[in-house]
Amino acid sequence: MKTKLIPILLLTISAISCTTQKKLATETASKSEMEIQASLTDTQWILTELEGEKVDVDQGENKNINFLLNSKDNTFSGFFGCNTGFGSFILEDGNRIRFTNMGTTRMACPDMTIEESQVLEAFHLADNFTLNGNTLSLNVGRRAPLAVFKMAEIQKDLITEKYWKLKTLEGKEVKMADNQEREIYFMLKTDENRVVGFAGCNTFGGEYSLEEGNRIRFTQLLSTLKACPDIAVSEAEFLKVFELSDNYTIDGDTLMLNVGRRAPLAVFEAVYLD
Template sequence: MVSCNSDKKKGEKAIEANPETSTEKTMTTVEKSIENTKWLISSLEGQDLTGEQEIYFILDAETNRVSGKSGCNTFMGTYTIEEGNRISFSELGSTRMMCPDLKINEAEVLSVFELADNFTVSDGTLSLNKAKRAPLAVFKKAVVSNEPIVEKYWKLKTLEGKEVSMTDNQEREVYFTLKGHNNSVTGFAGCNIMQGVYVLEEGNRIRFTNMATTLKACPDVDFNEAEFLKIFEIADNYIIDGDVLSLNVGRRAPLAVFEAIYMH
């Protein structure tokens, strides 16, 4: 389902007849600062959602389109920003995946964009509001691709303390890469291609969600793919030392150690 474009134009300018004395109504720096940024939800109608399934949205300043994830499904639409931190969204289109284990009511998330008519932003926190009532939802700015873990090819070196080498029948080496533009994870798990979503937080915290693989069977490959994929379920922090990356849970010994490989 695809949403309709709004008739309004963001940052529409009012120009006087005399160009020498013209004045323009333009968006403030604060208004512009919310665009081209990934905003992760932290609360919904006062309920803390930190650490739950990833819910986010991004405003594309070039196309005036909003896109995001409401917990299970992705959504899209258009938006308009006007003076005084006013904002409005078109009716949103959404995918229709069924996620019976989802703890969040996606309809409530989407209703935020239906109801919101203004926003406030301060210290990396964005609130979408209706009139002057309490925030409908609060979002935090996501940490993005300037982190050294992002946009690198990480080759697996050790798994649960044991060295890993590529077997004769293995299609390629085990690795993963974090993409900065859409917070996606891609990689190869020993037999199957894998993909998912990641979130980086302060203090080298990391969370992986929606990890999935192809369903190929590789009976001749001597590698415990399930053990490797389990890493992405439980890892909650990382350490980088030069070109060496450790994925960890708590303060335990590393779950897995990777080496950055540079392609020429």
């Protein structure tokens, strides 16, 4: 009787082992898909090649054809050389992607070197993507890529060690109150990646990190606790900007802190101190 039980027991253990291995393989594949999708979203992608033709990239001017996928609400937005665009996207297993509900502004730019219609057609046709390090290709089927993009590089010198004065908050112009000690501002210090600033009544500080794709994160924010009831700008609203923002846009001496690609949470102007 015991002799018969041993093979049955071995078969049972083998079956359990196979099931466990299949489960682990599925979980690993699922995790890999999630990691790929996380690398794809919430970062700025700059066009470098369209239908096999190289595209000039000018990082300094921030006028490159680019787009960003917002993971929070599955919307996307971009700049296509003349007009800005927007819409929705769907990511599925197997590196599949679809762009839907696309729309653009309707400015006329006759001197463009690239046809916007070609760029938009790439988004309309794409049904899958290839992600290789910092390079993203939008494809249809298994043909040559429709368009190739690179992840925006980190350019710390454009944003760090500058005095950024608040100009607008949630779309409203900011004016300094008569009883305000100084203007609202912040600075990103390169030593230990510290952020310091003044919120209208209290000083604040914390940490920040910059990542490729114009991504930015603020953490460990603390402020002093003075009471200033007559300040025109809500300190809570201002500090909320640092809690929410996940990317930035910079154009010369103008800096915008954003969440996804919605309207800027706050706009700042660089002030150069003697």
